[in-house]
Amino acid sequence: MGLTIDLQAIVANWQALAARAPAARAGAVVKADAYGLGAAKVAPALYAAGARDFYVALASEGRVLRPLLGGDARIFVFGGHMPGDDLTGLIPLLNSPEQFFRDRTLRRGEPFGIQLDSGMNRLGMEAAEWGAIRAEALAAEPSLIMSHLACADEPDHPANAAQLAAFRAMTDGTGVPRGLSATGGILLGPDYHFETVRPGVGLYGGLPFAEARPVVTLSLPVIQIRDVAAGEFVGYGATWTTDRPRRIATVNAGYADGLHRALTGSGACLWSDGHPAPIVGRVSMDLITADVTDLPRPPDVLEALNAQQTVDDLADRAGTIGYEILTSLGARYPRRYV
Numbered sequence: 001m002g003l004t005i006d007l008q009a010i011v012a013n014w015q016a017l018a019a020r021a022p023a024a025r026a027g028a029v030v031k032a033d034a035y036g037l038g039a040a041k042v043a044p045a046l047y048a049a050g051a052r053d054f055y056v057a058l059a060s061e062g063r064v065l066r067p068l069l070g071g072d073a074r075i076f077v078f079g080g081h082m083p084g085d086d087l088t089g090l091i092p093l094l095n096s097p098e099q100f101f102r103d104r105t106l107r108r109g110e111p112f113g114i115q116l117d118s119g120m121n122r123l124g125m126e127a128a129e130w131g132a133i134r135a136e137a138l139a140a141e142p143s144l145i146m147s148h149l150a151c152a153d154e155p156d157h158p159a160n161a162a163q164l165a166a167f168r169a170m171t172d173g174t175g176v177p178r179g180l181s182a183t184g185g186i187l188l189g190p191d192y193h194f195e196t197v198r199p200g201v202g203l204y205g206g207l208p209f210a211e212a213r214p215v216v217t218l219s220l221p222v223i224q225i226r227d228v229a230a231g232e233f234v235g236y237g238a239t240w241t242t243d244r245p246r247r248i249a250t251v252n253a254g255y256a257d258g259l260h261r262a263l264t265g266s267g268a269c270l271w272s273d274g275h276p277a278p279i280v281g282r283v284s285m286d287l288i289t290a291d292v293t294d295l296p297r298p299p300d301v302l303e304a305l306n307a308q309q310t311v312d313d314l315a316d317r318a319g320t321i322g323y324e325i326l327t328s329l330g331a332r333y334p335r336r337y338v
Helices: 007-020 031-035 039-049 059-068 097-106 127-139 158-171 183-188 311-318 322-328
Strands: 002-005 053-056 074-077 091-094 113-115 144-146 178-181 216-228 246-251 269-272 275-280 288-291 301-305 335-337
Touching: 007 039, 007 183, 031 039, 031 059, 031 322, 039 053, 039 059, 053 059, 059 074, 091 097, 091 144, 097 127, 127 158, 158 178, 178 183, 269 288, 301 311, 311 322
Parallel strands: 002 335, 053 074, 074 091, 091 113, 113 144, 144 178
Antiparallel strands: 002 216, 216 246, 216 301, 246 288, 269 275, 269 301, 275 288
16 A cells, blocks of 8 residues: 555656657756656666656755766756856756856856747746857867757647747857757757757656556555445535435545545546545545445545546546646555655
């Protein structure tokens, strides 16, 4: 019982995405503790499979990983060089002229990368900022120039082509390895691959990589099963009332564990041996109730995530995205890696 994470499935997903961009060097995004699944386990497994580039959001995340990976592993920091960061053994992706000059002053000769804004208006240097320091930056020999697509999960969105054109305009002729694509960009095809790609959510079984192998199984122990008569209510607020005699199971998890309160009344189910048990009543902090009346036998365990209900299925029910489901999975779950 608890959270089971299939490291071999993560490796297989990385290999499959790398194969979609055979001319590019494939890294792996392991920020936010490998999307909540445990970077200290995930990154070494990917390193053993051949990954050598890893991407984190913060220098503190990179510091955790650095001793766990071989000396030939490169750890890029999306946040760049922030005041007070210890970037020893890490490669900041510099987002502004200010970060560039801070890094050149404090870390002269150390590796760095450049992040450009190709239209997302979030992180990275805009064209004019890049133009002002381009010659000096290129003379310092960056390891990578990258940008980020805003709408890669929508293949027909016009922003994709616009960002591709903007990125090319800023980087053609630099002679520096480039990277534009995470999972969605890889799936857009070779025009978006450049010299490096950085698969992220697809490694962990999430869309838009529909062919991904499932990675996570979340098994919840049943604390109690009770018979509830017709016309009685279940849970806070008395929002759900039985239409006939029902058997209700209470499991040991709730919104404190990343199973969102928005799943209340959403039609989401827990699962037992391939059979659904609809969630009924309100999802509370530590407990969820499910209707097990029609199951073949009383369950000891109900699953919230499995092959029948992926992170994106659960996210759809909660009105969010698979990323948020993964990164919200709580610390109270016992974790098992296979």
